[in-house]
Amino acid sequence: MLSLPATDALAGVREPSDQDIDRAIEAAKNYLWSKQNKDGGWQHTHYEYNYRLPSYFPSAICAYALLEAGETVKGNPKMAKGVEFLANLKLGNLQVVALRSMALGRVIAEDKKSPYRKQLAEDLKWLLGSGKNPFRGSWGAGGPDPQGDNMCNQFGLMAMWESRQAGLKLKKQIFGIAEKVWVKRQCKDGGWPFAQAGGISVPPDVRMTAAGLSSLYICWDVTTLASGQYRYHKNMDAGWEFLDKNFTPDFIHNNYSAYCIQQLGMLSGRKFIGKHDWYAIAAAKLAEPQPAGSEYHTGQWGPIVRAAFELLLLAKGRTPLTFNKLNYGEKTRWNYHPRDIARFTDYMKYAYERPMRWQIVTPADDVKTLQDAPLLFMGGDQSLPLDDKTWRLLREYTLRGGTLLFVPSKNSKPFLESAKKGLESLYDAQRNEAGNYYKLEQLPGDHPLYTVQQKIANGEKIIPLWAVGDGTRPLAILCEKDIASAWQRKAHTVMKRDFDMGVNLFMFTTGKNSLSSRMRPVFTDKGEGEVRHTARVAWLKHNGNWNTQPFALESLSEKLVAENRLQLKITKGCPITPEALKDQHLLWMTGTDAFTITDDERNALKQYLRDGGTLFVNAVGGQRGFDGAARKLLLELRDDLRLTDGEADISNPLYTGVIGDFRGPKIKSMKDLARTIALRTADARSTSPFYVYHRGKDILMIHVGRGIHDTLDGHTAFGAKSYMPDSARDLAANVVLYAYAGKPKTDTKSKPKDQKPKTPAKK
Secondary structure (H helix, E strand, C coil): CCCCCCCCCCCCCCCCCHHHHHHHHHHHHHHHHHCCCCCCCCCCCCHHHHCCCCCCHHHHHHHHHHHHCCCCCCCCHHHHHHHHHHHCCCCCCHHHHHHHHHHHHHHHHHCCCCCCHHHHHHHHHHHHEECCEECCCCEECCEECCCCCHHHHHHHHHHHHHHHHCCCCCCHHHHHHHHHHHHHCCCCCCCECCCEECCEECCCEHHHHHHHHHHHHHHHHHHCCCCCCCCCHHHHHHHHHHHHHHCCHHHHHCHHHHHHHHHHHHHHCECEECCEEHHHHHHHHHCCCCCCCCCCCCCCCHHHHHHHHHHHHHHHHCCCEEEEEECCCCCCCCCCCCCHHHHHHHHHHHHCCCCCEEEEECCCCCHHHHCCCCEEEEEECCCCCCCHHHHHHHHHHHHCCCEEEEEEHHHCHHHHHHHHHHHHHHCHHHHHHCCCCCCEEECCCCCHHHCCCCCCCCHHHHCCEEEEECCCCEEEEEECCCCHHHHHCCCCCCCHHHHHHHHHHHHHHHCCCCCCCCCCCCCCCCCCCCCCEEEEEEEECCCCCCCCCCCHHHHHHHHHHHHHCEEEEEEEEECCCHHHHCCCCEEEEEECCCCCCCHHHHHHHHHHHHCCCEEEEEEHHHCHHHHHHHHHHHHHHHHHHCCEEEECCCCCHHHHCEECCEECCCCCCHHHCCECHHHHHHCCCCCCCCEEEEECCEEEEEEECCECHHHCCCCCCCCCCEECHHHHHHHHHHHHHHHHHCCCCCCCCCCCCCCCCCCCCCC
16 A cells, blocks of 8 residues: 655655546446446445445445546436435435435435435434434434434534535524534544543544544534634644644545545645645555556455545545635735635535535645646735745746636735736736736726626626736736625625626636646656657747747646657747757747748748758637738748648548657547637537648648647636647647657657658648
């Protein structure tokens, strides 16, 4: 199993890609489906007895885990049968009733008219007790019990929370009663034990402390809408102190412990517990290419339950993030509305049926941590106390695809003024290269941010917005109104426009496209050993806003290193001169605006192409200004060099990936290429993105009029007519491999065969 040093939980651990995690999730699903009986349940002879489980616990946990992992009753007969089996059981055990309630809550959240609403209501009635045995804040195995244990309390409270999230009405007082019990049972050292009743107590441990903190977060969200500190914040602080001291990376040894940590991580927004990134640790082990536990032959509660708990951890932690929230100092006012992002995320999740979560980050985290989410939220009611190092970190985050969002708590003018001052000088270097962009400007009322999902009439007056953009998207947005106050108070009815603005901000910055669990790419290494090849790529400088997405080629290089042992040596801002272009394997030409080049530059390009070089031209986001100028240039070069042109067909090496000794991504059909919503709207059919200009069998120029460069870093801007990140990277990788393997230059490390593509581009 996993053995990690406590000082650095990720030292020596391979970071899994999204594809690795998806594979692990599918493996767990397939295992659970293979164990489902014909009646829809997961009951097996002697299973509960052998592992000391209550009756029907396997069926309840399996159904719940599969639903949380995205399975639905509609369109899935196996899932429908599993839920029906579970709903028809006569149950009397707290944990199983709670799991059934949580499973049915998921079904009802997807279908408000579900027939299982009645059964869920009955389960809640059972949980609340009646007559001589009403709920007094605690549960035991048989239902409400003043002397019950904390594990039962955790399951019972989660069931009520999930049911409330699904739309069932439960009085706040119920959660207040449970809250007092959790506070009373906390030990002096800040931890919680498994049981503490009748004067008999056991030492606190990590799993139950995580359960205790999770329960307080639930009670906080239900009982208190006000901003400021939670009334039991000292209890929370003590719990976190205990957990930070005692949490170790081996928590995934125990399925229930892992479940408790996952719950806490999601409810609190904490990426780190102590120094440990809890989800990264779990995913590193559970999503190994050949995980030791793939057979699920071990586990405290047996293989079926183990697989279900692992599925829960992987699938819920894999949920995309709406926001990161920046904690820029514990003694500052960064968290004036402490549950604003949490409650807005819940609103998005249920109003738009999008699985989402959120996360807290700090300036001490590296930029990769910030790149887990497309938006980084900063609030406060005082001047921002950010030093130069933090501002540089924020700038790099935006240049790598993220968007900053500044919202003043209580409409604080000092906060607004400090944010504006910081943004006005943050992009000085970029503005010097692209004078028309990177300026802080107020947005007009017809800007898409006021209409992208919900129309906000007179938005520029009601919720004034300022933004800094690079010609393709906003890098930073400043909102003059404290819209987060409405989120904190869950005032989505009386202050609907503030929620609409939050929705528009999210939809706009993501282009309304689907998200992965993190914006930055992580690639599965397909081979071992050092980098064996270096491709020289000249990113050309021209007068048409060429320098957008400055880290795009860095992401492409990471993919090529992992999959082909080939790295990119990038000459950024390369002048178009014979000396600069000499010995470059590939010229990379991108932009957003119309541009012109001089006669000398045109001659330098012609000489480079005559010598067998390759020119790649891409309109960032499908921008017409650049694309029109690019087409004109390419036609001039075609005529001067007497080239043949046409769309590349599916047998072209740019799609097959069979290029010399290299095997790049294989694109079987145009339908394999995922496109942004804007591109699908503009081009209903999946046409060939590559238009090629060739001499004989050799492709000299490659033109793509839709965006590839702009999504290489993982972001998908609103209105961008582009290929989604994974598809863009596959297309770009094959362009590099073709330019390198088809026309090798002097490279002492490189030993590919001098083999040109066998299949010419379609004429």
